[in-house]
Amino acid sequence: MSRKTREAFEGYVYIIPSFIILLIFxxxxxxxxxxxxxxxxSLVKAxxxxxxxxxxxxxxxxxVLAAIKNTFIYTLVTVPFQTILALLFAAFLAMRFRNWxxxxxxxxxxxxxxxxxxxxxxxxxxxxDTDNGLLNFILHFFGAxxxxxxxxxxxxxxxxxxxxxxxxxxxxxxxxxxxIMGISRDLFEAAEIDGASKWQEFRLITIPMLKPVTYxxxxxxxxxxxxxxxxxxxxxxxxxxxxxxxxVMDIYNQAxxxxxxxxxxxxxxxxxxxxxxxxxxxxxRFFKPKEEV
Amino acid sequence: xxxxMMHRKNFNVLTVIGVIAMVIFTIxxxxxxxxxxxxxxxxxxxxxxxxxxxxxxxxxxxYYVLKSxxxxxxxxxxxxxxVLACFFNxxxxxxxxxGFAKKRFPGNRFLFSLFMLTxxxxxxxxxxxxxLIMRSFNMLNTxxxxxxxxxxxxxxxxxxxxxxxxxxxxxxAAKVDGCPEHKIFIQIALPLLKPVLVSLTIFTFVNIxxxxxxxxxxxxxxxxxxLTVVLSLLKAQYTANYGFIMAGATVTFVFxxxxxxxxxxxxxxxxxxxxxxx
Numbered sequence: 001m002s003r004k005t006r007e008a009f010e011g012y013v014y015i016i017p018s019f020i021i022l023l024i025f026x027x028x029x030x031x032x033x034x035x036x037x038x039x040x041x042s043l044v045k046a047x048x049x050x051x052x053x054x055x056x057x058x059x060x061x062x063x064v065l066a067a068i069k070n071t072f073i074y075t076l077v078t079v080p081f082q083t084i085l086a087l088l089f090a091a092f093l094a095m096r097f098r099n100w101x102x103x104x105x106x107x108x109x110x111x112x113x114x115x116x117x118x119x120x121x122x123x124x125x126x127x128x129d130t131d132n133g134l135l136n137f138i139l140h141f142f143g144a145x146x147x148x149x150x151x152x153x154x155x156x157x158x159x160x161x162x163x164x165x166x167x168x169x170x171x172x173x174x175x176x177x178x179x180i181m182g183i184s185r186d187l188f189e190a191a192e193i194d195g196a197s198k199w200q201e202f203r204l205i206t207i208p209m210l211k212p213v214t215y216x217x218x219x220x221x222x223x224x225x226x227x228x229x230x231x232x233x234x235x236x237x238x239x240x241x242x243x244x245x246x247x248v249m250d251i252y253n254q255a256x257x258x259x260x261x262x263x264x265x266x267x268x269x270x271x272x273x274x275x276x277x278x279x280x281x282x283x284x285r286f287f288k289p290k291e292e293v
Numbered sequence: 294x295x296x297x298m299m300h301r302k303n304f305n306v307l308t309v310i311g312v313i314a315m316v317i318f319t320i321x322x323x324x325x326x327x328x329x330x331x332x333x334x335x336x337x338x339x340x341x342x343x344x345x346x347x348x349x350x351x352x353x354x355x356y357y358v359l360k361s362x363x364x365x366x367x368x369x370x371x372x373x374x375x376v377l378a379c380f381f382n383x384x385x386x387x388x389x390x391x392g393f394a395k396k397r398f399p400g401n402r403f404l405f406s407l408f409m410l411t412x413x414x415x416x417x418x419x420x421x422x423x424x425l426i427m428r429s430f431n432m433l434n435t436x437x438x439x440x441x442x443x444x445x446x447x448x449x450x451x452x453x454x455x456x457x458x459x460x461x462x463x464x465x466a467a468k469v470d471g472c473p474e475h476k477i478f479i480q481i482a483l484p485l486l487k488p489v490l491v492s493l494t495i496f497t498f499v500n501i502x503x504x505x506x507x508x509x510x511x512x513x514x515x516x517x518x519x520l521t522v523v524l525s526l527l528k529a530q531y532t533a534n535y536g537f538i539m540a541g542a543t544v545t546f547v548f549x550x551x552x553x554x555x556x557x558x559x560x561x562x563x564x565x566x567x568x569x570x571x
Contacts, residue, residue, distance in 0.1 A: 007396055010474055014392025015404065017385045021444050026411045029422030036421065089318070092311045107557060108319045111326065114549045114560070116503035118521040119542040122528050123329045126535055132341045134328065166321065171564065178565030199307070227415050230505045234525050248417045248506070255421050256510055266421050273418045280413055 033273070036266035043260040054267035064268060066242035067250045070157055071226060074246075077161040079221040082168045083214065089169070090176035091206050095198055106177065109170035117167070121234030124163045125150060128235075153243035156236050160244055163231055168224070172217050179213035180206060219283040226275050247272050326546065333539035354540035363515050364523055368544065370436075371502060371520040375548075378440035378501040379494045386448030386493060391482050393449070394456035395464060405453075408446040416442065416507065424510055434517045439508055443501045448493050455489035456482070492563030495556055499549050520545045 037054055041047035058064045089109070093102040112120060127134045128149035136146035149159040183205065191201050207214075229248040232238060238245040238253075247268060255265035332342055334351035359365050392398075393405050416423075423442065424433075432438045459482070467477050483490075508519045518526075524541045531537055553560055 004397075008398035011392045011396030011398035011401065014396065014478075015389045018389040018408075018444065018446075018449055019404070021385070021441065022408060022411055022446060024426065025423050025442055026414060026419060026445065027407075029419035029426070030414055032422035032425070033418060085318070088311075089315055092315065096308060096311070105315060105319050106561070109322050110561070111550070111553070112322050114499050114503075114553045115326070115546050116505070116521050116524075116549070118503070118505050118524050118528075119329075119545045120325070122524060122538055122542045123325045125528070126332065126539070127325060127328065134342075137341075169318070170322065174561050174564050223415070227417055229417070233505075234528060237529075251417060251420065252506065252510070255424075262421055262425070269418045269421060273414065276415060276418075277413065 030273075033266045033269050036263050037270045038267075039263040041261075041263035041266075043262065047263065050263070054264045055271075057264065058267060058271065063242060063245055063250050063253075064247075064271075067245045067247045070243070070245055071228070071247055073157060074161055074164070074228060075222055075225040077158065078164050078168070078225055079218060081161075082165045082172055082221060083217055085165070085169050086172035086176050086217070087207075087210070087214070090173050090180055091202050093173075094177060094180040095202070106170075106173060109173055111170070112167045113171045115167075117230035118234050120163060120167055121231050124159075125235050128159055150236050151240060153240045156240060156243045160228075160231050160235060163235070164225075164228070167231075168221070172221070175217060176210065176213060179210050183209045215283060219279060222279050223276055226272060226279075326550075329539050329546070330543050333536055333543045335536050351536060354536045355544075358527070358537060358540045358544065361527070363518060364520075364527075364541065364544075366516055367518040367520050367523040370439075370517060372548075374436055374439045374519060375498050375501050377436060378443045379497045381440065382444050382448050382497045383490050383493055385444050386452050387483060387486055387490065388478070389449045390452035390456045390486075391478055394453050394459075395461065395482075408449055411446045412450065420506065420510060423507075427511065433511055434514045436517075438511045439517075439519065440501060442507060443497055443504075448497070451493055451496075452486060452489055455486060459485050488559075491556065491559050495552065495560055495563055498552060502549055 036047060038049060038051060039047035040050045040053070089105075093105060096102075097105070128136075130136060130146060130148045130151055133149070135149065139146055147155055150156050187205050187209070188201055191205055196204070227248055228246045229252065232244045232246050232249060233252075236244045238249050251265045251268050251272070254261045254268065328342060331347060333354055334348070335342070335346035336348065336350045336353065359368075389408075393401060427433050427438050463485070464477055464481060467481050472481075503521060504519075505521045505525070508522050509525075512518055512522065524538075524545050527541050528538050
């Protein structure tokens with residue numbers, strides 16, 4: 001065997017285990033999902049081609065429509081808040097607290113990130129209890145009326161958004177902070193010599209220099225919000241009514257409750273994939289910094 | 294002079310507001326977990342935390358939680374699945390990364406792009422086919438089914454980034470000395486990869502430990518449940534028994550938390566390095 005063939009052979013040997021796993025559990029499944037989405041298929045009945053019927057059905061399925069609406073509200077609430085909070089905290093820490101205090105703050109804000117959504121949901125459900133929860137206790141303390149956080153369709157989705165923001169800020173903070181640390185010190189020093197205020201530095205240097213990081217964080221935030229399941233499932237189970245139903249919850253309920261409508265659930269999954277691909281394409285097409293030659 | 298002073302004052306007010314906002318948010322990040330632990334130690338069945346309720350008697354919550362619903366078994370399952378996931382993800386990702394970074398073969402670039410493309414596809418989209426595939430291979434309710442999906446292109450991407458910066462000469466030298474291929478990988482490449490493998494281990498552990506949807510779907514026998522699934526069942530069943538549920542939540546939380554406290558620096562560096570979640 002020549003050296004070249006030998007090297008190629010070795011290369012394939014190294015990548016083959018992960019290639020097989022990706023092929024079986026990631027690549028083939030995408031095509032399977034695509035195929036099933038055009039079939040009527042349950043665990044008790046073999047797939048039968050039905051054309052676009054599943055997709056048509058979605059248009060009138062109140063659960064799917066509610067999920068899409070909830071997902072958009074969820075995205076519009078969580079993404080701006082978590083991004084702006086993370087950016088402000090990161091910039092503020094980098095400007096004023098590059099010391100033990102700043103480190104402590106960053107560490108503390110990261111704790112919700114590592115905790116499981118199920119545990120967080122369980123704890124927040126207690127804090128958001130209408131009669132005895134801490135949040136209403138605080139509201140009462142300030143003379144306000146308590147809120148039925150999780151039990152009313154008016155507030156339930158917002159309550160879940162609050163927990164999600166709380167859980168995500170620490171993660172994005174770390175990314176932003178690393179981004180700020182990567183900005184050349186010279187820029188800030190030059191600005192200081194020119195007499196710029198800290199606010200001007202933030203507005204005219206930090207924000208523009210962090211653009212690529214912001215695109216990444218916004219894209220990730222949007223994609224995550226399309227995938228919400230755990231918090232909703234644990235805190236409200238989708239209710240009250242359909243007020244906190246999400247797309248993933250629809251997939252789960254259709255496929256794994258009752259007879260298991262695998263075909264219909266696959267169609268919902270394909271819609272989810274379509275949303276995510278669109279977000280990725282928009283990011284790649286319009287926002288990705290051009291590669292330097 | 295005057296404007297400068299005003300400027301300064303403004304900016305101090307901003308600093309004070311910033312510090313207050315930050316401290317409030319920080320407290321809100323920690324307090325729920327303190328509340329969780331303290332409430333788990335009370336014997337009263339109320340969401341209100343009264344300090345006089347905290348007593349050793351509250352430890353009975355832990356006793357009952359560990360006894361209930363296969364909780365102890367699911368704790369064991371979660372630990373075992375997490376350890377296996379970390380082990381296999383490290384080995385398999387490191388192998389692929391090494392292959393992609395250091396070996397020339399036809400299709401290298403194409404296959405790597407294909408790997409990266411799979412990162413765009415979320416697990417929720419492949420949930421149903423993965424379930425059906427595993428069902429047809431009789432893999433449901435096995436440990437393998439619970440950890441194999443964590444092995445994805447993210448690990449390969451992460452390790453390859455690092456592998457690219459390892460100079461080829463280091464490996465070539467060993468080759469010239471007649472070191473066999475597998476020994477070059479195990480004895481030279483792997484030790485060099487240690488920092489990135491620590492990051493990957495942390496990612497893998499936290500993700501698999503906290504994963505919920507897949508174990509919910511892939512496990513139908515109660516003795517194969519993982520902690521997150523059991524916790525959600527407990528919460529649904531014992532809605533009013535707060536101390537009891539908080540004890541379960543505390544046990545679920547404490548493992549990643551201890552890992553985080555011990556490897557804090559690597560956690561943060563790993564995320565800053567990749568900027569992507571697995």
